[in-house]
Amino acid sequence: MAQRSKLRWVILALPLLAFLWLTIFLLRGLFSDPTELSSALVGKPVPQFELPDIYDTTKVHTEEVLQGRPMLLNVWATWCPTCRAEHEYLNQLAAQGVYIVGLNYKDDSRAKAVNWLNTLGDPYQINLFDERGMVALDFGVYGAPETFLINAQGEVVYRHVGDVNDRVWNNVLGPQYNELMQAYESAGATP
């Protein structure tokens, strides 16, 4: 008899539990950003490519420029207002010694992009010129700006969609970058 009533309580509680679960599920949905897709490339090596340098199109870079040390790969274009907003922050990061490679994504013209770098400053060690966006497609880029964190083995560790700012760097990208740098430096010290 006692067991029977216990079972009854369990059955009666089920709708309440289902309701609570649904509430939590939907509440989380309210605060999640559906445009933030995790990259399918995380944990995989960067795709192979051949791209010209933005300053000198006779110079061709391959995926090897994204190997050998931890770095950021920043996807940008002059048509992208958010890229302009984050540009000054990238300048600051570069001044602190963060290694950043640029991927100019389907820009209006190369001259415009070069002009942007000359007037706003150039935080990039190397800048790849992806005129038709086909390499960006291999990276799974679906907008600009996007920033990939790449380790010394040339594997994608993390992808951030949207601008890099103080909050994003201090909470998300910075700690991961510093961790990679520590591993890289300790490996370099004891070869």
Added chain:
Amino acid sequence: MMRSFITMLLVAIGVAVSSWSIAYAANLETYKFDDPKKEALFRELIDELRCPKCQNQTIGDSDAPLAKDLRDRTYMMIQQGASKQEVVDYMVARYGDFAYYRPPVKLSTVVLWLGPVVVILVGAGVILMRVRSRNNAEVELSEQEQAQLATLRDSESSDSKQDKSS
């Protein structure tokens, strides 16, 4: 009043549908196929691949530049003889499962596939249990409850006796 409202509604739907089909046709007309099979495959694919930029549109009905790039890539791959699965794999490798409107059965997507079945089963179970418990309405009483019942019966019969006597 009601009539004009319905007419307006029909006109609005007509405009929406025709503008959609114009945009859709514009998205397709630049792709020429010699092989009708390939064309059919192309149309099938661009209706099942999702535009990562616009999220709730297929690459077939989105005007986003990225959707056009993905259509171009799909066209190129099909012209080179790629199968449907090859194109889908290509997109999923770059944009994740998100890129395909038919998600694969995985641990993270199992709720999508089994959720409706589970809800139906639970509902059927609840209905079955309720019907059954209504059928076996006989309830066993504890000693205490039986004693209570006896006193109630006693008092009732004595009440009725009193009623008769009065």
